[in-house]
Amino acid sequence: MIYRKVLFMRVFTAFSFIFAAGLAAQHTYTSGDIEDGALLYRGTCVGCHGPDGNLVPGIDLPHMKLRRASNDDQMIAIIRNGVPGTAMPPSNVTEFQAGTIVAYLHSIGNTAGGAASAGDAARGKAIFEGKGGCTSCHRIRGQGSRSGPDLSDIGAYRRAPEIEKSIVDPDAEILPQNRTVRVVAKDGTATTGRLLNEDTFNVMILDSKDRLVAFPRANLREFTFVDKSPMPSYKDKLSAQEVADVVAYLSGLKSVEVK
Ligand code: HEC
Ligand code: HEC
Incomplete structure (x- = not known):
């Protein structure tokens, strides 16, 4: 399945506070920055560090149980440069973006996972x-x-x-790959389902009866994302x-x- 890189349309209310504690004094990250950090973390780090940031043995990123870094600036440097000779890869993010990831990690370290x-x-x-x-x-x-x-x-x-x-x-937060779409063909028939893939010519939808249907774009009158979760x-x-x-x-x- 091809995951579409669409920005979240929704605000995670859980992080809608400004999080500054524990960060290098010169930076303040807004809740929007922290959401961006969450997206970057899920896109590139979650596979190795896990959703709670504690999957690499001996490292718990949200709780700052670290082997090498001892503050945010050092974490930011490691995120950008990687750790040569280990599985930790360098990452093509700016210093500010790396900072938003660290701010996101602090925010989950502060929310109970009970x-x-x-x-x-x-x-x-x-x-x-x-x-x-x-x-x-x-x-x-x-x-x-x-x-x-x-x-x-x-x-x-x-x-x-x-x-x-x-x-x-x-409805609070729907991952980009899980969004529902509604298409209306030129003859007026409407179909609602999960968007599996789209390319220049076709839109592929899994309808509510579990059927995979391809719609040629040329035949569509309407193509909209549905905000409400089914x-x-x-x-x-x-x-x-x-x-x-x-x-x-x-x-x-x-x-x-x-x-
Ligand atoms: C391919 C797996 C992999 C990916 C992807 C990855 N990491 Fe790592 N990361 C590791 C491993 C393994 C280490 C431990 C390296 C070592 O010190 O031996 C590590 C170390 C770190 C450290 C240093 C922790 C310490 O002990 O000081 C930070 C910070 C970190 N990763 C953050 C991230 C972030 C943020 C991302 C996403 C941008 C990311 N990592 C992506 C595997 C990965
Ligand atoms: C009528 C169909 C339907 C039923 C019944 C249903 N779900 Fe869902 N669920 C969905 C759809 C569609 C999504 C994707 C959109 C969204 O995130 O809301 C979803 C999303 C989710 C997600 C988030 C997935 C992700 O990748 O982030 C979880 C977790 C989940 N459902 C759990 C459950 C559980 C547990 C139940 C039963 C108690 C349940 N669902 C019942 C249709 C359903």
Whole structure:
């Protein structure tokens, strides 16, 4: 699948504060800068350092448990130059951009990640497949529908508080690759679904019946992104404990099993 690099249209309310503590005195980062840092982190760092920044052994970036750097300026230098002779690659970001990543890491170090630890993953799996009806839209390791995103390794790229937010407030933040589109053909037929890919000639959509449909651009009258998630909020459908259980289950899904 080709992930489209579209900027987030939505503001993460969780980070809508100005975060300055712990940063080099000459810089202040706004909530918008921190969102940019989050995007950069998810785009280039999450695969190695993990959604909580603690996947490289001995390094916990949000909590400043570091082996080499001892302050923000040194982190910024390492982010830009990499660590020669190790897996840490240099990165083509400006000093300011590297600073926004560090500011984002501080912001997650300061938000409690409690939801997952309060839940029971086995109960969460049962709710996901049963009462929650999540498999009617989501697929995990080959089981379930494709109309929503595949969640087989969601724990490898989303933090527990973000997963929780997706369940209780699905409209709050939608990842670019998960956006829903609505197309209207010249004959007036409308189709809504998940945008899988688009190129110069075609728009490929997975419709609500799990069918892959290609629309030639030349035949389209309208092409719009839908802001509202097709996913219902579970705020009033599941108890706080049940949500915590589902979050514990999903946070633990970190790699796709090889069958
Ligand atoms: C290919 C895997 C990989 C990627 C991608 C990667 N890192 Fe690293 N990073 C590592 C490894 C491994 C180390 C430990 C290097 C060492 O000291 O042995 C490290 C070290 C670091 C350190 C130094 C920590 C310390 O102990 O002082 C920082 C800061 C850091 N990474 C931030 C980032 C950021 C931010 C990004 C994204 C822009 C990123 N890394 C991308 C693998 C990666
Ligand atoms: C009617 C279909 C539908 C149902 C039912 C549904 N979802 Fe979703 N879900 C979606 C769609 C579509 C998205 C992508 C848009 C978005 O992020 O809101 C999504 C997004 C998500 C995400 C964020 C994925 C990411 O990559 O960031 C999580 C987590 C999630 N759903 C969990 C659940 C859980 C848990 C349940 C059951 C309690 C559930 N969903 C039920 C359709 C659904």
